[in-house]
Amino acid sequence: MQKYTNWYIFAMLFATNMSKAERTKQFIVEKTAPIFNVKGYAGTSVNDMMAATGLTKGSIYGNFRNKDDVALAAFDHNRKKVDQVVRREMEKEKSAKGKLMVYAKVYGNFYKDAFPEGGCPILNTAIEADDTHAVLREKAADAITGWKNNIAGIIQKGVANNEFSADVDPEQIAISIVALIEGGIMVAKVTGKLNYRTAIMKSVEKMINDLS
Amino acid sequence: MQKYTNWYIFAMLFATNMSKAERTKQFIVEKTAPIFNVKGYAGTSVNDMMAATGLTKGSIYGNFRNKDDVALAAFDHNRKKVDQVVRREMEKEKSAKGKLMVYAKVYGNFYKDAFPEGGCPILNTAIEADDTHAVLREKAADAITGWKNNIAGIIQKGVANNEFSADVDPEQIAISIVALIEGGIMVAKVTGKLNYRTAIMKSVEKMINDLS
C-alpha cells in the first residue's frame, strides 16, 4: 500500500521546497542587488524591493527574514558578478604580469558589464557600512583582504620564477594596487571624466611594470 | 527727533539678524556635520539632527529650508576642516616634494584631528551621492578636481625649477595620488588594519619620489 517510506516523502518534500524557495530567493536577490548597490542599504526601502521584483511584501518576507538578509545576499551576489569576470579573464593569462594586468583591464572598464549598476559593490559597501553596519562592513573587509591576498599570491609566484625582481614587497604592492584601483573607480565615477580613469589605470600599469 | 535714518536702522537690523542667524546656523552645521559624515545623507534623520544640536525642529527649520540645505552646508564644513590642516602644514614646506608629502602625512593619519568623524568627507559623499544626489555629487566632484589641480600645480612648479624631471605628466600623477590616497583611506578604514595604511602611504611616497 505504502509505496514510499516516510523518510522518502519527507526528503522529496524538503528537496522540492528548497529548490523552489531557492529559485524565488535567487530572483529577489538578482532584482534587488543593483538597487542596493545604487541607493545603498539605508537608502533602499522595502517598497523599492517590491517595485524591483514585482512581488509583494508577503512574498519577500516569506523568503527572507528581514531587509538585512536581502542586503547581505545582494552584496554576495554583486561581488560574485565581478569576481566571475576577473576569474574568467585571468584564466586566459599565463604570466604573472598578464594576470595582474587583468585587474587594470576589468576595473578600467574595458568590460563594462562586469560591474552591477552603481559601480564597485566592495567600495560602496565599505563606505556606507564601515561605521553603521558591522556585518556588511566585515563582508567588505573580507573582500578587500581576499583580493589583496590574491594579488600578493600572483606577485610571489612571479618572484619565484624570476619574472619579478626579488626585492619587491608583495603585500605592500598588492594592497596598494587595490587602493589605487578602488580610488580610481571613485574618482572616475563621481567626476565622470574618462581621462581621469585612463590616467589612473596607467599608474596601475606602471606599478605592475615596476615589479620587473 | 529721528536720530537715525531709515537706511541706518534697516542696515543695523539686517546686520544683527544676519550675525545672529549665522551663529545658530554655524552651530547646527558644526554639530550635524560629523553625523552626516558617519551615517550618510539618507541615513541621517531630522531626529538625529535634533539630538545632536539639542534644538527642536522649529529652530532647525527656522534656519534651514530643509534637510538638504543642512547636508550641503555640513559637507562644506567637513571639507574645510580637512583643507585647513592641509594648508597649514603645507605652508611650512618650501620644496615641491615637501609640499606633496604633506598629503601623505595628513591623510596617512598622522594628524588624526584633521578628519571629522566618519573619515574623508569627499570620499563618503562621492560614494553615496554619485547616483542619488546631483548637487552633492557635483560638490564632491569639484573637491576632487580642485585637489587634483592643486597637486598638479605643485608638480609643475617642481618641474619648472628642476626639482622634478621634465618628462613627468603632472595631471596623470596628480589624479593618481588622489586616487591612491582615497582608496587607501577606504581600505584602512574598513579593515582597520594599520599596516595596510602604512603600506599604501609608502606607495604614495614612492610615487612622489619617482618624480625626481
Add this chain to the structure above:
DNA sequence: AATAAAATATACCGATTGGTATTATTTCAA
C-alpha cells in the same frame, strides 16, 4: 480529482519619516 502544503497577496500595525503652522519665548533697539 482530492488534498495538503508551500508560495504569494492583502490588509494592517505602531513607529518614524521630513516638513509646516502656530504658539511661546528671547533678544534688543529705542
Add this chain to the structure above:
DNA sequence: TTGAAATAATACCAATCGGTATATTTTATT
C-alpha cells in the same frame, strides 16, 4: 521699560518606514 521683531518650542500633518498576521492562490503528490 517697552514693543516689535527674531528666534525657538510645541503640536501636528500625511506619507512612508520595516514588519507581521491572516487570507488567498499555486504547486506538487497521491
